[in-house]
Amino acid sequence: MRNLEAKHKSILFICCSILLLGLFMIYRPTEISPRFAKERFWAEKAFAPSVYDIVFTGDSRTYRAISPNEIKKAFSDTIKVLNFGFSAAGLNNSFINASINKFSPQSKNKILVLGVTPFSLTKEAQSNDHLVQESKRTTMDKFDRLYIGKYLSVFEPTTLSFFIKRLSGNKNGYYETFNKDGWIGSAKTPSDTMEAYYSYKKRFSESIIESTVLDSLFATTKQLQKEGIHVFAYRPPTTKVLRTLEDSIMKFDQKAFIKNFEQAGGTWIDIPDSMYFYAYDGSHLDQKSAILLSDFLGKKIKQYSK
Numbered sequence: 145m146r147n148l149e150a151k152h153k154s155i156l157f158i159c160c161s162i163l164l165l166g167l168f169m170i171y172r173p174t175e176i177s178p179r180f181a182k183e184r185f186w187a188e189k190a191f192a193p194s195v196y197d198i199v200f201t202g203d204s205r206t207y208r209a210i211s212p213n214e215i216k217k218a219f220s221d222t223i224k225v226l227n228f229g230f231s232a233a234g235l236n237n238s239f240i241n242a243s244i245n246k247f248s249p250q251s252k253n254k255i256l257v258l259g260v261t262p263f264s265l266t267k268e269a270q271s272n273d274h275l276v277q278e279s280k281r282t283t284m285d286k287f288d289r290l291y292i293g294k295y296l297s298v299f300e301p302t303t304l305s306f307f308i309k310r311l312s313g314n315k316n317g318y319y320e321t322f323n324k325d326g327w328i329g330s331a332k333t334p335s336d337t338m339e340a341y342y343s344y345k346k347r348f349s350e351s352i353i354e355s356t357v358l359d360s361l362f363a364t365t366k367q368l369q370k371e372g373i374h375v376f377a378y379r380p381p382t383t384k385v386l387r388t389l390e391d392s393i394m395k396f397d398q399k400a401f402i403k404n405f406e407q408a409g410g411t412w413i414d415i416p417d418s419m420y421f422y423a424y425d426g427s428h429l430d431q432k433s434a435i436l437l438s439d440f441l442g443k444k445i446k447q448y449s450k
Contacts, residue, residue, distance in 0.1 A: 178322075185322035187289035189228065190278035192326075197251045198225040198445070200326075201243040202259025203233040203269070205380035209429040210259070212325035214438035218446040224248070227326030229259065230278070234269030235361055242275060244373060255449060256368065257441070258377040262396035265358060266351040321431070329431040332424040340427035341386050345393070353394050358401070362408040369409035374449055377405055378413040378441065381421045381429065413444050 198219075200210045207229030215225045228243045235258060247254045263269055281289070321329035365375045379398065382390075390396060402412045419440065421433040429437060 181322045182320070183289045185324075185328070186278050187281065187286055188324060189226075189230075189326050190275070190281070191286065191290070192226055192228070192246055194246055195248045196224045196226045196246045197248060197253060198223065198255040198257065199228050199243050199246050200226070200257045200259065201228045201233070201240065202235070202380065203229060203261055203264050204231050205229075205261055205382070205428060206233075206259035207231075207326060208328050208330045209380055209434045209437055210257075210441070211323070211327045211329075211435055211438040213323075213327075214435050215442040215445070217439070218442035225325065229326065230272065231274040232269055232272075233264055233275065234266070234272050234357070235260065235264045236270045236272070236357060237360060237364055239272050239275060240361075240364055240368075242279070244368070247373075253449065254373045255445060256373055256375050257445065258375065259380045260377050260401070261380060262353060262390040262394040263348060263351060265353045265361070265396070266348075266394060267354045267357070268348075268351050270354075270357065327434070329434065330424070330428055331430050335424040335430075337383055337423060337426045338385070339425040340382070340423075341389060344386065344427070345389060348390075349393055351394055353396055358404070362404050365405060365408040365410045375410040376413055376445055376448070377410055378415060381415050381419070381433075381437065382423050383426045386423075386426050411448050413441060413448070415440070 198212075198215060200206055200212070200215075207227055210227045210229070212225035212227050216223055226246050228246060230239075233239055240256070244254075244256060316333050319331040319333070323329065368375050391398070405412055415437070419436070421437060422430050423433070424430045
């Protein structure tokens with residue numbers, strides 16, 4: 145009799161545990177930067193097929209600020225646009241070659257858009273560690289990230305502290321929405337528009353723009369134009385204080401850059417100072433500003449590429 149009661153208690157315990165686990169999985173707070181979605185996002189970007197007509201390339205200010213879906217609105221429904229930005233990207237030949245490899249061989253109007261930041265022109269950025277890391281995934285790792293991870297999202301890792309924080313109504317955190325077209329919609333609560341200023345001032349105090357990087361970029365632009373690839377460039381907007389700091393510590397002469405870039409056949413797009421963009425950390429645009437910028441660039445690219 146005692147064995148039967150113990151057995152019933154064990155079964156009841158298991159059933160209650162399964163029920164509680166199920167309720168937790170269903171009603172638990174959504175992760176603000178889900179691991180499996182992030183891993184799949186970068187794998188899909190690094191191994192994106194060669195089917196695109198327009199490719200945006202650059203660093204985190206590109207992949208957090210350019211929505212290909214908004215760019216497409218200025219063109220026909222059949223145009224394909226990819227955001228090929230990676231963290232701390234350097235605009236050298238290897239990175240640009242990886243970008244243009246995403247063009248469709250059948251595309252009759254290939255457009256490459258460079259998001260030019262002062263750091264992307266420094267020696268430090270030219271190793272392109274993030275792109276290299278994602279491109280060298282093993283076959284099994286690649287398979288897991290592309291095909292298995294999406295089925296594991298229900299088991300997204302979390303912590304008890306995060307669970308309690310969300311239940312208490314605390315919404316603080318770094319929010320990321322991973323889109324298949326290469327854009328990460330971002331926001332941060334609470335925001336601090338001076339955050340990047342202090343970190344950049346410390347980290348990049350010795351990062352100087354390399355003349356060899358500039359010369360190579362202009363030569364590549366000239367060659368791509370000859371090959372029928374229209375090359376555009378713009379400077380991703382940030383706060384004025386950070387922009388001034390970057391120009392100062394990295395010795396970036398934007399007027400000289402534009403002159404040489406246009407002499408090489410490229411088309412520079414000026415972002416009017418009158419446009420308001422919100423950088424939640426002083427460097428990266430929030431989702432609303434990213435959509436505004438993308439809409440503006442899409443229309444300008446359409447206008448200049450006729």
